[in-house]
């Protein structure tokens with residue numbers, strides 16, 4: 001069934017038809033031993049807008065946020081500006 005729809009290149013092609021959402025593999029920002037665990041996944045409702053799903057884990061508690069792609073780009077630029085100033 002997954003092969004019957006068009007997937008974006010970044011989609012991991014798992015369960016898109018049932019969930020109605022394309023989803024990338026998760027990426028970690030950091031590694032073991034970091035104070036915070038930060039993860040990001042790109043998702044898109046089929047024929048809908050892209051969002052970035054961010055997770056932040058501290059002391060075993062995870063908070064999840066859905067950020068519109070344009071706002072995620074703005075965050076990327078803001079962090080870049082701060083870290084290069």
Ligand SMILES: [Zn+2]
Pocket residue numbers: 006007008011012013014016021022023
């Ligand atoms: Zn897909």
